[in-house]
Amino acid sequence: MEKRYIRNENMLSREENLSLHEKKALVVGCGGLGGHLIEQLARLGIGHITAIDGDVFEESNLNRQLLSNVENIGQSKALVAKDHIARVNPEVKVTAIHGILDETNAEEIIRGHDVICDALDNMTTRLLLQKFAEKLNIPMVYGAIAGWYGQVTTIFPGDNILGSIYQGASNKGIEQEMGNPSFTPALVASIEVSEVVKILTGKGQLLRNRFLMINTLDQEYEVFDI
Amino acid sequence: MKIKVRLFATLREGRGKEQMMEFTDTATPQAIFDRLDIPSADVAILLINGFDGKFDQPLKDGDTVSIFPPVGGG
Numbered sequence: 001m002e003k004r005y006i007r008n009e010n011m012l013s014r015e016e017n018l019s020l021h022e023k024k025a026l027v028v029g030c031g032g033l034g035g036h037l038i039e040q041l042a043r044l045g046i047g048h049i050t051a052i053d054g055d056v057f058e059e060s061n062l063n064r065q066l067l068s069n070v071e072n073i074g075q076s077k078a079l080v081a082k083d084h085i086a087r088v089n090p091e092v093k094v095t096a097i098h099g100i101l102d103e104t105n106a107e108e109i110i111r112g113h114d115v116i117c118d119a120l121d122n123m124t125t126r127l128l129l130q131k132f133a134e135k136l137n138i139p140m141v142y143g144a145i146a147g148w149y150g151q152v153t154t155i156f157p158g159d160n161i162l163g164s165i166y167q168g169a170s171n172k173g174i175e176q177e178m179g180n181p182s183f184t185p186a187l188v189a190s191i192e193v194s195e196v197v198k199i200l201t202g203k204g205q206l207l208r209n210r211f212l213m214i215n216t217l218d219q220e221y222e223v224f225d226i
Numbered sequence: 227m228k229i230k231v232r233l234f235a236t237l238r239e240g241r242g243k244e245q246m247m248e249f250t251d252t253a254t255p256q257a258i259f260d261r262l263d264i265p266s267a268d269v270a271i272l273l274i275n276g277f278d279g280k281f282d283q284p285l286k287d288g289d290t291v292s293i294f295p296p297v298g299g300g
Contacts, residue, residue: 032300147236167270167271170296173299174297211271215235226277
């Protein structure tokens, strides 16, 4: 499909587009953020995507999780992602892992990727992801959502942003009370993907050592240098 | 001394976005939390003049303290 990427070719050169086909991205979590991340990475033509999630789709996911629909309730989110991408962009190889990232499997799962996308729903596993990303020298894009609010930052090995900035207050956040709507996951995931493209092509300015705080209730978007 | 306090996300509810807070002698972020009735567990990120701060860090006149609740969903 020669024309598939033609609309990308004014912002990324042909060479840059082609280089994405050789890249391997890991998406940890296939829920609200993960569904949008996987969809966008596949449409960009990232050659290999590993999608991991231990959950199955539930009815309460339908309000926001892009890959969920009334027909796949009860099915593995990771396996649904793989099937979906086969129809969106069969040029992309998706490795689906129906399981949870933990201390015992993190190194094996993370190794060999060019970039990691955080689509997790808890800080404990995010810190684990950052630890192994650092160990294996892989950049990682952090994204988190809660109701009207979101956060994005890009973490390179050695930055240890999450360890230094988080006060260790809690594993979960205000999303426990607020829930998440349809638009915050899409917004935060889109910004994460723009960071992935810049990491992989060397273009632009990253959110490295900078923390983007998103507030769609007041429409405030602020970047803090950290 | 005067401290500028900036609140984010749900911490604004009933407290507003930003305020100048006056302390007579010493001040710490914890003293701000106490005055605004913010439980420590509701503070995930604390920035003092844009840098990572500690709850018991002494503040100076003119400092800006930014307080964020935990955001952890995906």
